[in-house]
Amino acid sequence: MHKNQSNDLKAAGLVLWQILFSTLAIYISLRGSGIVWVFGQVLVAINLFQWFVLHHDLVHDSLFKTRFLNTIVGHLSSIPTLMPYHSFKLSHHQHHIWTGWRDLDPTSPQMYLKQPPGWVINIVNFCWKYWIPLMAPVFVLQNFWNGKRLFRSFPKRKDRLNVVFSFFVVLTAYTLLFIFLPGFMLHAWLLGFCMFLFLSDLVLMSQHTHIDGHFAENEEEEVKAFRYADQTKFTRTIIYPKFISAYLFYHFDKHGVHHQYPGVPTYYLGNFPAPAELNIKWWDWVKKAKSLSAYALIYSSPKESGVKL
Numbered sequence: 001m002h003k004n005q006s007n008d009l010k011a012a013g014l015v016l017w018q019i020l021f022s023t024l025a026i027y028i029s030l031r032g033s034g035i036v037w038v039f040g041q042v043l044v045a046i047n048l049f050q051w052f053v054l055h056h057d058l059v060h061d062s063l064f065k066t067r068f069l070n071t072i073v074g075h076l077s078s079i080p081t082l083m084p085y086h087s088f089k090l091s092h093h094q095h096h097i098w099t100g101w102r103d104l105d106p107t108s109p110q111m112y113l114k115q116p117p118g119w120v121i122n123i124v125n126f127c128w129k130y131w132i133p134l135m136a137p138v139f140v141l142q143n144f145w146n147g148k149r150l151f152r153s154f155p156k157r158k159d160r161l162n163v164v165f166s167f168f169v170v171l172t173a174y175t176l177l178f179i180f181l182p183g184f185m186l187h188a189w190l191l192g193f194c195m196f197l198f199l200s201d202l203v204l205m206s207q208h209t210h211i212d213g214h215f216a217e218n219e220e221e222e223v224k225a226f227r228y229a230d231q232t233k234f235t236r237t238i239i240y241p242k243f244i245s246a247y248l249f250y251h252f253d254k255h256g257v258h259h260q261y262p263g264v265p266t267y268y269l270g271n272f273p274a275p276a277e278l279n280i281k282w283w284d285w286v287k288k289a290k291s292l293s294a295y296a297l298i299y300s301s302p303k304e305s306g307v308k309l
């Protein structure tokens with residue numbers, strides 16, 4: 001495992017590349033028109049997704065070996081991703097503890113909404129059917145921007161102050177951008193951000209939905225967290241072409257491996273073989289997942305739907 005530990009130089013190089021990539025994507029978007037502008041916005045979308053991948057590693061304190069660098073750069077990456085650093089960090093760590101328990105994992109809908117109202121079901125089903133990116137923004141708002149829920153889940157004063165500070169960083173950045181650079185945000189950011197949400201929707205829905213899980217409320221014995229090594233039973237790995245996996249996703253698609261080794265940085269996940277269970281090629285997953293309603297995909301299991309993903 002030593003050779004797969006975090007490396008400050010490798011992490012710094014990756015962050016520097018992302019900054020350069022951001023600059024290039026924005027430059028093309030600002031200077032180009034027509035198809036060139038659209039190409040620039042596609043680059044912005046890819047760049048935003050890659051910022052999210054780095055942001056995910058930063059909340060794990062695994063991108064950099066030096067801990068405080070993860071915090072500093074984590075606040076930086078929270079701006080393009082719109083995911084407050086500390087609230088993401090607190091919730092995501094609980095997710096890794098309680099993966100497999102659908103009513104204890106804080107990122108699982110069953111944890112905070114056991115049965116959605118009919119009108120909610122209709123909206124999410126409509127958006128999923130017609131490829132409207134709703135799931136990712138709702139997920140982020142519910143899990144990382146819901147101050148009341150975060151304060152209830154993490155009552156320590158330090159955690160609450162950190163959550164508020166994380167909110168302040170992102171809100172201040174976007175308030176200033178829209179006040180002083182509204183044209184820039186509309187021309188060089190908006191379409192790319194919508195494309196980023198589109199991609200994020202598919203990735204989010206692929207990782208833990210429609211998998212047989214457990215409910216703590218049904219257990220008669222003491223409920224214990226599953227070991228990382230056992231969480232591959234509740235974590236799906238989508239198989240992409242190697243080039244896409246390495247250079248677009250930075251191996252973030254190896255989600256089963258990530259749950260086995262959550263401390264390994266994303267730039268080393270390609271060194272590990274994918275788990276033997278819950279693997280599916282990306283296009284097969286898309287076809288099968290889109291054959292289901294969003295409600296069935298999120299709230300039911302293969303045993304209930306008869307569709308194995």
